[in-house]
Amino acid sequence: MTNDxxxxxxxxxxRRIAPEVDTGQxxxxxxxxxxxxxxxxxxxxxxxxxxxATGVDIPETDYARMATLNDCVAYLRERLx
Amino acid sequence: xxxxxxxxxxxxxxxxxxxxxxxxxxxxxxxGDIVAVVDTxxxxxxxxxxxxxxIENIVVxxxxxxxxxxxxxxxxxxxxxxxxxxxxxxxxxxxxxxEPKPERRxxxxxxxxxxSAPHRLxxxxxxxxxxxxxxxxxxxxxxxxxxxAITRADVERAAKAAAPKPEPAPERRxxxAPIDxxxxxxxVIAAAMSRSKREIPHYYLGTHIDMGRAMTWLQxxxxxxxxxxxxxxxxxxxxxxxxxxxxxxxxxxxxxxNGFKHSDAVHxxxxxxxxxxxxxxxxxxxxxxxxxxELMANLRDLVKRVRAETLRSSEIADATITVTSLGEQxxxxxxxxxxxxQVALVGFGRIVERPWASNGMVGARPVMFATLAxxxxxxxxxxxxxxxxxxxxxxxxxxxx
Numbered sequence: 457m458t459n460d461x462x463x464x465x466x467x468x469x470x471r472r473i474a475p476e477v478d479t480g481q482x483x484x485x486x487x488x489x490x491x492x493x494x495x496x497x498x499x500x501x502x503x504x505x506x507x508x509a510t511g512v513d514i515p516e517t518d519y520a521r522m523a524t525l526n527d528c529v530a531y532l533r534e535r536l537x
Numbered sequence: 538x539x540x541x542x543x544x545x546x547x548x549x550x551x552x553x554x555x556x557x558x559x560x561x562x563x564x565x566x567x568x569g570d571i572v573a574v575v576d577t578x579x580x581x582x583x584x585x586x587x588x589x590x591x592i593e594n595i596v597v598x599x600x601x602x603x604x605x606x607x608x609x610x611x612x613x614x615x616x617x618x619x620x621x622x623x624x625x626x627x628x629x630x631x632x633x634x635x636e637p638k639p640e641r642r643x644x645x646x647x648x649x650x651x652x653s654a655p656h657r658l659x660x661x662x663x664x665x666x667x668x669x670x671x672x673x674x675x676x677x678x679x680x681x682x683x684x685x686a687i688t689r690a691d692v693e694r695a696a697k698a699a700a701p702k703p704e705p706a707p708e709r710r711x712x713x714a715p716i717d718x719x720x721x722x723x724x725v726i727a728a729a730m731s732r733s734k735r736e737i738p739h740y741y742l743g744t745h746i747d748m749g750r751a752m753t754w755l756q757x758x759x760x761x762x763x764x765x766x767x768x769x770x771x772x773x774x775x776x777x778x779x780x781x782x783x784x785x786x787x788x789x790x791x792x793x794x795n796g797f798k799h800s801d802a803v804h805x806x807x808x809x810x811x812x813x814x815x816x817x818x819x820x821x822x823x824x825x826x827x828x829x830x831e832l833m834a835n836l837r838d839l840v841k842r843v844r845a846e847t848l849r850s851s852e853i854a855d856a857t858i859t860v861t862s863l864g865e866q867x868x869x870x871x872x873x874x875x876x877x878x879q880v881a882l883v884g885f886g887r888i889v890e891r892p893w894a895s896n897g898m899v900g901a902r903p904v905m906f907a908t909l910a911x912x913x914x915x916x917x918x919x920x921x922x923x924x925x926x927x928x929x930x931x932x933x934x935x936x937x938x
Contacts, residue, residue: 476812493812496769497840507764516759516767 457510457536462529469505473498484525510536539588541610543575543603546853547876549729550577554602555609556665564592566612571849573609574665578721580817581666581846582853590614600669660687663846671696722815733877737792738913741872742921746929747895748888748903754935770888771862772832776938778860778883779803779824781927787916788909788924789857791878797915806856806876807836809843818876819848820856829938860885873910880912881921883928 457465467479470492477492488494494502503514512535514522522528543553557574566572567589575582590612597609660668660675667689668675678695680687733739751773759767782789782803790800803825806818821827821835842848856876862885863871869889873882886906893902907928911921931938 474812496771497837500764500767500769501837501841503764513764516756 457533459529459533462532462536463525465509466506466525466528466532469502469509472505473502482525484529487523488525488528489523506532512536538593539590539612539614540608541572541586541588541612543597543605543607543609544584544850544854545605546575546577546582546850547579547729549579549725550605551728552602552604553577553582555597555599556581556669557599557660558595560592560595562592562594566590566592575850576666577725577853578718579725579815580843580848580853581663582848582850584850586612588612588614664689664692666846667696668692719814722811726815729876730874733874737875737877737880739875739910740913740918740921741908741910742918742925743870743872743906743908744922744925744929745891746905746907746932747893748905748932749893751932751935752888752903766830766833768829768833769836772829772836773932773935773938774862774885775805775807775821775824775832775836775860776827776829777928777931778858779805780931780938781924782858782881783825784927785916785920785924787920788881788911790880790915791857792880792912792915793878797880800857802857804855804857806859806879807839808859808861808873809840812844817843817848817853818856818859818861819843819852822851822855858883870906870908872908875910875912880915881924882910883925884908884910 467482471477471479474492474494482488482491499519503519507513510532512532514531514535518531521531546553554576555573556576558572559574560566560570560572566586568587569585571583572586572592573584575584593611593613595610597603597607603609660680664687665675667673668678668687671692673692673696675687675692678687678691681691748770751770755768755770755773762768786799787797789803791798802823804820804822805824806820808816808818810816819839821832821839824832827835839852856879858879859873859876859882861871861873861882867887869886871884871886873884875882884907886908888903888905890901891904892899893904907925909921909925911924916924
């Protein structure tokens with residue numbers, strides 16, 4: 457998957473969980489949870505959706521490496537190698 | 538013959554609008570079946586039946602708003618013989634609302650739909666409500682969801698396509714204003730919370746709980762699990778509250794008719810905030826008896842359905858105690874307002890790392906502030922304090938929850 461494909465997938469699943477979010481307004485280098493109102497259930501559902509779409513099972517201990525949108529893309533690209 | 542009435546889905550509900558009937562006369566139903574979708578101004582709720590039998594009559598049509606307690610359908614219960622033609626007279630209790638009173642908010646025009654078969658349109662309650670709000674004729678909408686179901690996006694697309702056309706019938710009475718759900722939600726919350734503060738003599742207690750053991754256990758547990766089976770610490774809190782409520786029956790039940798009615802079952806209401814504003818506290822049933830995995834599945838399903846607006850009537854009406862966990866939003870302390878007729882609400886704040894002294898040693902521990910808002914008519918602070926202490930004790934042995 458290219459970076460753009462990963463980014464598109466991540467944002468598509470995020471919109472399913474938080475439909476009110478305008479994902480075009482997200483600053484990719486800023487902390488995601490400061491920009492989008494997500495609770496732990498939302499995060500879990502998001503991780504499950506990413507798992508279903510890519511097969512990547514993201515352990516809780518790696519959540520810290522996914523703070524920004526750019527981080528998420530980089531992390532998934534690495535895991536998808 | 539059993540009367541099927543518009544149910545009361547909580548202290549804050551006065552009227553309900555039938556959005557959709559999922560059954561028609563002659564259909565067999567059994568206890569617990571979902572037969573209709575009702576809009577309560579706070580949420581769209583799937584209504585279950587309490588008797589098994591055959592639907593005899595649908596009394597209130599789709600799109601009509603009626604007060605709680607209004608006859609909406611009749612059910613021929615199992616064992617009853619179908620009435621012969623001659624006997625089949627209208628039910629004795631005619632609904633008050635057979636003719637809508639003019640001063641009531643007129644029901645939004647229901648999208649044209651063939652009155653009989655095929656009766657059941659494949660459409661989600663959310664999409665149905667959007668269609669009513671946007672006045673979309675559903676017969677013109679092509680569904681793109683599973684099995685051709687009409688989704689919210691389909692409805693919005695159809696509304697957009699129809700938008701350029703001017704309103705065609707200016708000579709008819711003006712179209713009713715679309716339901717403003719934000720206003721309606723604020724109004725029902727205002728009514729329930731005002732009643733709570735007017736009628737319930739609240740007392741409040743709070744205590745710090747060391748969450749070190751619980752979080753360590755949870756992290757180790759989740760490392761072993763695939764993402765689809767992971768637990769959130771919220772389920773530990775729900776289970777601890779339910780188990781403690783068994784030991785303190787005066788916290789679990791209802792204050793009705795000047796007396797406390799204890800509930801043997803522990804149905805924990807979970808306060809869930811809605812993305813569009815407002816909140817709702819549907820119940821997870823028998824929390825004390827369920828293993829954590831099942832509670833987690835229940836909680837996930839409940840949050841999903843709150844967001845998709847497909848709650849069931851039994852979940853809305855019968856919580857025996859409520860838990861609110863505002864910690865997610867970052868506050869350390871929440872003192873709740875009891876949801877009448879319940880008598881207690883447990884609040885959990887954010888888990889924060891704090892210096893914690895124990896056995897003469899100070900260490901950094903994840904600490905959570907737990908609170909109790911309880912009804913002084915049903916219990917006293919002494920017992921309330923013991924109740925919070927019991928929750929604390931249960932959270933120190935997470936593996937036993």
